[in-house]
Amino acid sequence: MASMRDIKRRRTSITSTQQITKAMKLVATVKLQKAKNHAESVTPYFDNMYNTVSSLLAMTKNINHPYLKVKSGGKKAVVVITSNRGLAGGYNSNVVKLITGDSRFSKENTDLYCIGHKGIEALTHRGYNITDDDSEVMEAPVYGDATRITRILLSRYAAGEISELYLCYTHFKNTVVHEPRCIKVLPVDVKKGRKKDDDNALMNFEPNPEEVIDMIIPKYVSSLLYGALIEAVASENGARMQAMDSATSNAEEMINDLTLKYNRARQGSITQELTEIIAGAEAIS
Numbered sequence: 001m002a003s004m005r006d007i008k009r010r011r012t013s014i015t016s017t018q019q020i021t022k023a024m025k026l027v028a029t030v031k032l033q034k035a036k037n038h039a040e041s042v043t044p045y046f047d048n049m050y051n052t053v054s055s056l057l058a059m060t061k062n063i064n065h066p067y068l069k070v071k072s073g074g075k076k077a078v079v080v081i082t083s084n085r086g087l088a089g090g091y092n093s094n095v096v097k098l099i100t101g102d103s104r105f106s107k108e109n110t111d112l113y114c115i116g117h118k119g120i121e122a123l124t125h126r127g128y129n130i131t132d133d134d135s136e137v138m139e140a141p142v143y144g145d146a147t148r149i150t151r152i153l154l155s156r157y158a159a160g161e162i163s164e165l166y167l168c169y170t171h172f173k174n175t176v177v178h179e180p181r182c183i184k185v186l187p188v189d190v191k192k193g194r195k196k197d198d199d200n201a202l203m204n205f206e207p208n209p210e211e212v213i214d215m216i217i218p219k220y221v222s223s224l225l226y227g228a229l230i231e232a233v234a235s236e237n238g239a240r241m242q243a244m245d246s247a248t249s250n251a252e253e254m255i256n257d258l259t260l261k262y263n264r265a266r267q268g269s270i271t272q273e274l275t276e277i278i279a280g281a282e283a284i285s
Contacts (some may be wrong), residue, residue: 003011004265009257018251024087025244028119032175032237039172046227053220055190065210066158068164068187069238074163075111075155076104077131078182079225080168080197081232082119084138091170091248092118094180098168100126102182111162113153115229141233146226150218157186172264176242178235185221231233 006264013181046106057068080099082092096119099112112121112132120130131150137145156162165186171179205212 002261002265004262005270007258007262007265011255011262014251014254014258016246018255020246021194021244021251025241025248028237028241028244032234032241034173035234035237036172037162038147038231040201042230043227045225049220049223049227053216054188056216060276065213066187067213074157074160075109075132076164076166077111077162078105078112078166078168079113079149079153079185079228080119080123081138081167081228082114082116083086083232083236084135084243085240086118087241087243088236088240091178091236092122094114094121094172095119095168096126098126098180098182099123105166111148116232125155137229138233141226141228141229143222146222146229147218152212154218154221162186167224167228169232169241172231172238174235175238180240183224185224186217188217190222 005075009164078099080095082095084093099110100123107127107129110126110128112123114123114130115134117135120133120135124130132149133143134149137149153162153165157165166182166186167185168180168182171181173179
């Protein structure tokens with residue numbers, strides 16, 4: 001059995017750790033509230049943007065545009081959104097598993113555009129090619145960051161360096177539920193937005209379909225990317241709050257267990273001292 005000194009030292013150490021996890025939980029809770037409100041206010045817009053563009057393109061026929069066709073020769077590009085910091089439970093590892101567990105994304109034919117240091121560390125260790133690092137964006141994402149990254153991706157897509165574009169991030173459902181997702185951004189899947197009544201619908205473009213698509217698609221990609229960044233920030237803080245809450249609760253259980261052990265050891269020590277005193281007194285008498 002451990003000595004009283006060892007038990008006391010361990011209990012003090014765990015108490016200090018508990019104070020840190022409790023403080024981190026409070027910080028994550030405050031950040032989560034702000035990020036949650038932001039995500040809930042902007043997510044409907046980006047969801048409708050995705051559905052509207054898919055539906056619009058589903059009602060067009062005989063349009064020969066690069067954004068609607070799979071290109072040959074280029075690599076698959078995946079924008080991976082993780083966090084810059086750890087201590088968030090399985091938040092980062094779940095996004096990494098989307099890449100490593102998907103047969104579409106082999107190490108040879110995939111270029112990763114990473115936003116978040118933790119994703120870069122994990123995927124580099126697994127042998128994937130990291131083309132761009134925009135981790136600083138996660139500190140305070142704004143729409144301008146999304147448009148800048150979109151311009152880079154679309155220019156490489158137009159040049160044939162990229163054949164398909166995917167977006168992997170964590171969807172924020174609510175405070176406790178965060179769902180890792182991987183969606184195909186380009187080429188736009190027009191079949192996904194097609195409904196039964198769309199076959200008879202007509203879609204007119206001015207001045208012509210190609211110019212309209214050239215204007216819509218960059219906004220479409222930027223909107224998806226910015227929406228994913230906002231949801232990722234909310235999911236990260238939600239995951240960290242839960243992780244720190246669990247750590248604080250576990251520390252409390254360990255402290256209670258060590259306190260019980262300490263009291264037992266102290267009681268045993270007192271009993272032994274009393275026994276020795278009584279035995280000494282009987283020996284003298």
